Amino acid sequence: MSQQALSENHLIHSLPPVRGSYKTDAHLAKVTWFKVGGPTDVLYTPADQDDLVHFLQDKPSDTPVLVIGVGSNLLIRDGGIPGVVIRLGPAFAKVEVSDETENQIISGAAALDVKVAKTAMKAGITGLEFLCGVPGTIGGALRMNAGAYGRETKDILVWAEAIDPKGNIKRFTPDQLGYAYRHCDLGSEWIFVRACFAGTPGNPDDIAARMKEIQDARGSTQPIKSRTGGSTFKNPDGNKAWQLIDKAGCRGLKIGDAQVSEQHCNFLINNDKASASDLENLGEEVRKRVKETSGIELHWEIKRLGHNKAVEQ
Incomplete structure (x- = not known):
């Protein structure tokens, strides 16, 4: 063995x-x-x-x-x-309208962001539409203060519940979480399990129309049908990451089967048989070229985890 x-x-x-x-x-x-x-x-x-x-x-x-x-x-x-x-599985994916406070949504951390947006729309709650343009789950949105189309998770968050490594549950306000651009102060050892979001009264038809605009815009500008990980790098202050990458000549750049998207060059894609190393090395090459051409250092938005090489048998 x-x-x-x-x-x-x-x-x-x-x-x-x-x-x-x-x-x-x-x-x-x-x-x-x-x-x-x-x-x-x-x-x-x-x-x-x-x-x-x-x-x-x-x-x-x-x-x-x-x-x-x-x-x-x-x-x-x-x-x-x-x-x-x-x-986290289905037990953490429940989304419901609060029966205690008007215009609030209670969501488990495993619920898809788009499900929260749709629940709010059906309830006539506006302000959460941007979530339909954020890939992933509420837990991830809480962890990185995810955002899109001018809004961030912290803008709608009332409270979030998380469990510490010893199994203790605590409720946090946005201020206690120390949110900044794509950042949360709460240590990664805490596990988000539930959150409450607030909006304002709105017309469901108007909300649905806004959500369609967001989803149409996302579909036309991002490689959402490819094997990708969303936005690769954070936008530096006063700049757009994709513009810096484009100016550095990285649009379409490849390493193995990993490629910088032609459609949106702040996205890396796995064309078929890319390894994680191919994708990470490609990202590092993009960072190097952007630094050389603009003097600006890009920081990863995608979370990279684990060991670089498999353990030999």
């Missing part, structure tokens, strides 16, 4: 019994939009919030834990991620 298999068996037997599911040696490429990346030792899908709290309280304290959403803005390296990867 290989050292990796021995390590994996030791880990799975050290984890507490749960009502959710454990899957060993899970291939994470299947759960990311880029469709690249190595495995994790254990993939855990909690049955519900109580199950997640129980797991965090009873797992060995030295077990590495990482939570991921639908992998829309994530690049998992080819060596995979050691320890336990948590993927």
